[in-house]
Amino acid sequence: MIRNLVPIYCQRVVYQRSATALTVFGAKDHVGAYIRAQRLERIRADLANPVMKADSISTISARYGLHDASQVSRAFKAEFRESPSAFRARVLGQ
DSSP, X not given: OGGGOOHHHHHXXXXXXXXXXXXXXXXXXOHHHHHHHHHHHHHHHHHHOGGGTTSOHHHHHXXXXXXXXXXXXXXXXXXXXXXXXXXXXXXXXX
């Protein structure tokens, strides 16, 4: 499935530099931005999952290859307009 491709593979498939790859993601979107958005969506889903309530935000982020807590927090807030902890508290009613 196309959404599971990694940037280096996409680079080889389209024979372009990864910085300028304009694949099926559209002329304005970069493959890396798509992958980051997918990771953030998965983190968001895990944060909203009551079964994963005991898992820390760092643990959930690391599950998707994002190990820098401050970077995750900034990216999450930029994407969803609230911090991961605020999102979790609102959704799970903590």
